[in-house]
């Protein structure tokens with residue numbers, strides 16, 4: 001097992017990464033003095049697969065765990081489902097001596113994390129991510145949120161977990177499409193921070209697409225390290241944390257326009273990264289060869305690269321609700337070649353994106 005650290009002063013926490021860790025979750029939580037009463041928030045699909053080892057290990061470690069289920073899917077990542085979590089916490093008389101454990105993918109982690117941030121003004125929580133995407137990205141860094149019908153993650157909080165338990169064995173039951181979706185965020189790290197890692201991903205694309213455990217474990221550790229390094233410098237996204245949003249301005253617009261759940265987050269981000277890279281290329285920040293490398297790698301791991309056909313005005317309207325908009329101006333994350341990005345203010349969104357939609361196909 002490997003232990004990485006997210007160093008944030010009094011809010012620091014470890015990431016435990018290894019195979020078969022679920023059955024020792026309780027011991028790990030006892031080691032950090034986690035509260036006695038634990039709400040284990042999950043969905044029916046994940047609970048059928050993995051609730052038992054987690055619940056048993058919590059009981060054996062002396063905790064009082066209660067399983068609380070919410071419906072599965074991005075279209076349930078909203079205030080109504082959040083209310084279901086609060087209802088269960090209140091009905092079961094959870095008080096300030098309690099904590100919460102999020103067991104599932106990024107949807108569960110984001111929503112349960114926000115419940116933890118807000119219930120009784122904040123209770124401790126632990127992330128136990130079970131998708132590749134949640135293991136490389138959403139469980140680390142403390143962004144929690146639910147969607148609004150008009151925009152992704154518009155209602156949320158920065159709220160750090162006290163522990164992240166990444167059991168890579170859970171990836172064995174993951175649908176191949178979910179593996180690909182997770183790889184989009186992994187590829188993002190290569191583009192924004194590490195050209196050598198990007199080249200490694202290119203060299204291991206077949207193994208990664210096939211879900212090879214050794215290749216995935218390397219990619220998970222590398223991704224978590226890159227994300228931890230960024231979050232440690234800029235926890236609340238006042239500067240370089242926005243780099244982690246590469247591909248998300250357009251990606252979130254796709255998710256919103258299509259209707260939540262129609263596109264997987266990672267798939268939308270894949271297209272968004274290509275769009276951002278094409279903009280960067282038009283501005284002379286990267287070469288057409290860099291865009292081609294990105295497209296090739298995304299295609300190789302079965303990710304889409306072409307934007308769905310919505311009117312430009314609809315895209316522009318959706319992108320205006322991006323959280324990187326301040327006083328009406330959007331800041332875009334654009335790549336400089338492969339391995340570095342910069343932040344660039346955009347005034348004429350329609351003008352900028354009309355060129356890119358022309359580039360389609």
Ligand SMILES: NC(=O)c1ccc[n+]([C@@H]2O[C@H](COP(=O)([O-])OP(=O)(O)OC[C@H]3O[C@@H](n4cnc5c(N)ncnc54)[C@H](O)[C@@H]3O)[C@@H](O)[C@H]2O)c1
Pocket residue numbers: 043045046049072073074077104105106107108110130131132133134137138139140141142143144152153170171172173174175178181182265266
């Ligand atoms: N907070 C952040 O920093 C951050 C970062 C990236 C993405 N996100 C958010 O994460 C969400 C996407 O997360 P996701 O891709 O994990 O999707 P998800 O949570 O919807 O999970 C995908 C599917 O896999 C199922 N599943 C989970 N674990 C499984 C397993 N081990 N075996 C079989 N099936 C399993 C889920 O039930 C679901 O049906 C989006 O809402 C996105 O906005 C947040």
Ligand SMILES: O=C(O)C(=O)C[C@@H](O)[C@H](O)[C@H](O)COP(=O)(O)O
Pocket residue numbers: 137141143145152153185237241242244245248323
């Ligand atoms: O942790 C971050 O910061 C990220 O931007 C990671 C993204 O992959 C993630 O999808 C995040 O939720 C998007 O942030 P948002 O602020 O645009 O909702």
Ligand SMILES: [Zn+2]
Pocket residue numbers: 137185248265269
């Ligand atoms: Zn993302």
